[in-house]
Amino acid sequence: MKAVVLTATGSQNVKLVRRPKPRPAAGEVLVRLTAAALNYRDLVVVNGGYGSMQRTSDLVMLSDGAGKVAAIGDGVRRFKRGDRVASTFFDDWVAGEPTQEKLNSALGALVDGVLAEYRVFPERALVATPDNLSDAEAATLPCAALTAWSALITQGGLRPGETVLVLGTGGVSLFALQFAKLAGACVIATSSSDRKLKKVRKLGADHVINYKTTPDWGKQVVAITGGRGVDHVVEVGGAGTLKQSLRAVRAGGRVYLIGVLSGAKHDLMLPFILTRNVRVQGITVGSREQFEAMLRAIAHARLRPVIDRIYPMARFADAFDHLAAGRHFGKVVIAI
Ligand SMILES: NC(=O)c1ccc[n+]([C@@H]2O[C@H](COP(=O)([O-])OP(=O)(O)OC[C@H]3O[C@@H](n4cnc5c(N)ncnc54)[C@H](OP(=O)(O)O)[C@@H]3O)[C@@H](O)[C@H]2O)c1
Numbered sequence: 476m477k478a479v480v481l482t483a484t485g486s487q488n489v490k491l492v493r494r495p496k497p498r499p500a501a502g503e504v505l506v507r508l509t510a511a512a513l514n515y516r517d518l519v520v521v522n523g524g525y526g527s528m529q530r531t532s533d534l535v536m537l538s539d540g541a542g543k544v545a546a547i548g549d550g551v552r553r554f555k556r557g558d559r560v561a562s563t564f565f566d567d568w569v570a571g572e573p574t575q576e577k578l579n580s581a582l583g584a585l586v587d588g589v590l591a592e593y594r595v596f597p598e599r600a601l602v603a604t605p606d607n608l609s610d611a612e613a614a615t616l617p618c619a620a621l622t623a624w625s626a627l628i629t630q631g632g633l634r635p636g637e638t639v640l641v642l643g644t645g646g647v648s649l650f651a652l653q654f655a656k657l658a659g660a661c662v663i664a665t666s667s668s669d670r671k672l673k674k675v676r677k678l679g680a681d682h683v684i685n686y687k688t689t690p691d692w693g694k695q696v697v698a699i700t701g702g703r704g705v706d707h708v709v710e711v712g713g714a715g716t717l718k719q720s721l722r723a724v725r726a727g728g729r730v731y732l733i734g735v736l737s738g739a740k741h742d743l744m745l746p747f748i749l750t751r752n753v754r755v756q757g758i759t760v761g762s763r764e765q766f767e768a769m770l771r772a773i774a775h776a777r778l779r780p781v782i783d784r785i786y787p788m789a790r791f792a793d794a795f796d797h798l799a800a801g802r803h804f805g806k807v808v809i810a811i
Pocket residue numbers: 513514515516618619622642643644645646647648665666667668671686711712715716732733734735736737758759760798801802803805
């Protein structure tokens with residue numbers, strides 16, 4: 476079978492190779508993968524950026540995939556041949572609180588990912604794909620969508636009428652926008668591009684700000700909310716955005732620390748947090764149980780993920796380049 480493998484650190488070392496087709500052992504499911512989605516994280520993995528939390532050789536790339544069950548091992552009860560399934564981000568985080576052991580089972584980092592024609596999964600590490608989604612759409616969910624859901628819904632308990640700030644128009648942020656609108660919230664979205672801001676408005680954003688032309692966007696968010704600040708910030712920017720995010724959040728509001736798109740180290744403005752009773756919450760994707768709750772909402776609301784572009788497997792390098800250039804709006808997918 477074909478697979479895209481990181482053979483050593485660096486994008487020149489991501490290669491399309493042939494590997495033996497795996498076989499499912501007892502309790503395992505063999506999936507014929509048909510789609511996989513990229514996340515910013517995969518660019519970090521290529522450059523060895525997760526240190527001891529990833530392999531830098533012989534690693535099948537990407538965490539998020541979908542396809543059809545091709546065969547099952549002895550004792551498998553949750554799936555049968557022909558079922559449509561999607562991967563979970565962690566092989567071992569089924570439910571409950573995260574532990575280091577569960578977090579070590581992230582696909583496309585320490586364990587092999589999904590950019591391959593076939594992969595064997597423990598049956599616990601798959602979810603059923605809702606009928607209203609294509610495989611390409613289902614492949615966008617395991618990391619980006621679940622992260623947005625974990626922040627706003629699981630941790631944040633988002634309620635109608637609350638205000639949510641989302642930064643940029645990448646995968647996590649657009650899912651956060653969609654879930655926030657589903658929950659009846661008011662959404663303020665930022666982007667570096669006026670063209671993308673038009674698109675984000677069509678997707679339901681109530682207010683938009685260009686963070687390039689308005690570098691002091693935290694102040695503008697406060698003005699939009701009549702001086703109160705937002706209830707929730709989906710913080711994907713990291714060092715370059717945290718100060719403005721802390722400015723934008725209301726006293727008693729929540730900032731979900733998710734990403735470090737603009738840097739990982741920050742001189743934290745402690746008084747901004749403690750004197751205003753702000754809750755800062757780290758987010759690490761989520762469990763299968765949370766994924767299944769999210770899938771019920773997606774199926775019920777007939778929510779469609781935003782796919783920017785689908786590349787054939789042979790053009791995987793173009794897909795990585797497209798994401799790295801930040802030209803995308805939503806998710807970049809590879810058809811396998
Ligand atoms: N903790 C977790 O569990 C978890 C899970 C998923 C992702 N993440 C992290 O979250 C971040 C986003 O991931 P993703 O996969 O959604 O990324 P992505 O799809 O590649 O999104 C990138 C987009 O973010 C926007 N952006 C870049 N720099 C920005 C800045 N300084 N301020 C505001 N927006 C900026 C840009 O939007 P515009 O072009 O519109 O400006 C860019 O297109 C990454 O750091 C990723 O590692 C963490």
